[in-house]
């Protein structure tokens with residue numbers, strides 16, 4: 001009870017603090033966009049600068065590392081937000097499900113972004129993509145031993161797999177994908193079998209799983225591709241280079257439906273006052289110049305075809321992508337979350 005009270009108080013304080021930052025640091029101008037971003041400023045600022053230089057429209061960015069949904073709900077109709085930027089289809093889906101986003105139509109967006117990565121009514125659009133790959137030990141995993149997500153639940157990997165919390169947005173997307181690809185009954189078998197293969201309780205982030213492979217605690221983990229780029233170039237914490245070098249990237253299901261590719265993306269808010277400029281900003285972010293910046297700065301894949309990959313990302317190899325629509329996968333998130341509870345995956 002005490003903890004709940006404290007966390008509510010902390011959240012309220014956080015809301016007030018951030019509201020103060022938004023209102024005092026960024027005065028309103030006639031041509032502007034109020035952007036709420038859970039993507040990190042180092043990644044977004046060069047893109048916003050290029051947009052403002054090209055259009056003259058000022059962008060007032062509020063960085064919300066966590067709690068976008070709660071934040072927007074607390075602001076209600078008075079929210080100044082015109083546009084949100086977030087990672088993972090799950091986060092975009094949850095904001096949409098809460099009625100916070102509005103559908104927009106733009107020929108530029110439908111041309112630049114594959115349908116697979118967009119909400120069918122334009123309530124969110126993928127802007128960068130990342131493959132959910134398997135990181136396998138270079139020394140303890142035999143070539144061809146793991147080739148699919150289904151293999152992660154095979155008894156041959158008993159006590160050899162690590163994963164982050166099954167409730168994490170990335171893993172709910174993975175389980176939702178299994179439901180779409182294999183059906184609910186198959187997912188009900190896959191999830192507990194995967195749990196049986198875990199060498200410890202599901203915990204930690206993507207890089208922590210790879211660290212555990214490096215340290216010999218497990219042989220296999222699943223994770224997003226950009227973390228490999230972040231690890232092997234990490235000058236601040238060079239030991240992460242060794243973590244990255246200890247694993248191979250395995251693109252799963254290459255002889256079948258393909259690897260699951262998720263997105264970071266954007267959605268125009270329901271009460272956007274600067275809707276036209278917000279759409280212009282998404283269009284800009286889906287265009288060649290911005291897609292190139294995205295590709296170079298965070299080891300992600302551009303969603304627009306024809307934009308060059310970062311050389312390191314290209315070196316990981318070409319792969320077949322699962323063509324299941326992200327909107328379809330997102331609709332199974334609720335069932336995936338229920339299943340995680342039913343099998344007590346995190347216990």
Ligand SMILES: [Fe+2]
Nearest residue numbers: 087206224227
């Ligand atoms: Fe991430």
